[in-house]
Amino acid sequence: MSLLTIEGVWKNFHGHPVLRGIDLEVNPHEVVSLIGASGSGKSTLLRCVNLLETVDDGTIYLDGEEITDPRADVDQVRKRLGIVFQAFNLFPHMTVLDNITLAPRQVHRVERARAEEQAYDLLSRFGLAEKARAYPDQLSGGQQQRVAIIRALATQPRLMLLDEVTSALDPALVVEVLGIIRELKESGMTMILTTHEMGFCRDISDTVCFLDGGVLLEKGPPEQIFTAPEQPRTQEFLRSVLESGRF
Template sequence: MSLLTIEGVWKNFHGHSVLRGIDLEVQPHEVVSLIGPSGSGKSTLLRCVNLLETVDDGSIHLDGQEITDPRVDADDVRKRLGIVFQAFNLFPHMTVLDNVTLAPRQVLKTPKAQAEEEARELLARFGLAAKAGAYPDQLSGGQQQRVAVIRALAMQPRLMLLDEVTSALDPELVLDVLGIIRELKESGMTMILTTHEMSFCRDISDTVCFLDGGVLVEKGSPEKIFASPEQPRTREFLRSVLDSGRL
């Protein structure tokens, strides 16, 4: 059974359709990358999956449950989803350890000692054990984004949503964050990510989806999408990316 099923999802803002009948299935342990020009609907789709936006038509199922049913408790659904945005959104007045343990303690009611032990294990796993007592402004941008990913992982999500997590970073820090995403893939984490890092997308993805104008124009394996896309619009987009040096 698919872990996530998106069926005929439409989303409108001020009379403008930003998602137009999106259909997508995500299997357990699969990494799905969403690519496309700015404004194509990639981030909006992630926000709909996390119930930060209400769909206007269609449905989304997580583990067989229709999470877009208005009777569903959105906070309960979000316990099973981890989302990381472009901005780090760390609490500046809290240490790294406190940032990571806050949600498990308050939402999952994990005892403090257990939450801290599990947080320290995650920090060590991703090379930040020495930063547990540091504050966000004492970290580099890449370290802050790694903490944001770790904070999402601390909730033990079924699915990770990563929205352009490298776009706010200096180029030399991008590899720092891409490494953590690659490690997550190797550990079997199911992920949907939006990215402009085409070479990384081709390397890490099981499925690549090209969106344009709110439509899922084409999807397939990285080999198919990057080497022999079927749709003219996909070919045009990838040519423009190649010309800009991003592929």
């Protein structure tokens, strides 16, 4: 059974359709990348999955449960999801350790000692153990984004949603964050990510989805999408990316 199923999802903003009948299945341990121009609906789709936006039509299922049902417990749904945005969104007045343990302690009711033990395990795993007592403004941008990902992992989510997590970083720091995503894939984490890093997308994805004007126009294995796309709009987009040097 798929971990996430999206069926016929529409989303409008001020009468303008941003998502137009999206259908998508994500299987356990699969990495799905969403690509497309800015404004194509990629981030909105992630926000709909995390229930930060209410869909106007269609249904979304997580582990077979319809999470778009108005009677669904939003807090319980979000306990199974981790989401990381372009902005790091770390609490500046809290240490790295406190940022990471906040949700496990306050939402999942994990005892402080256990939450801190788990946090140190994650920080060590991703090479940041020595930063546990540091504050966000004492970290580089790459370190802050890695902490944001670790914070999302601390709740042991079923599915990770990563929204352009490298777009706010200097090129030299991008590799730090891509490394942590690569390790998540190797550990079997199920992920949906939006990215403009086409080379990385091709390397890490099981499925690549091209969105255009709110429509999921084409999807398939990365080799198919990047070497033999069927849709003219996909071909045009990839050609423009190649010409821009972002591939």
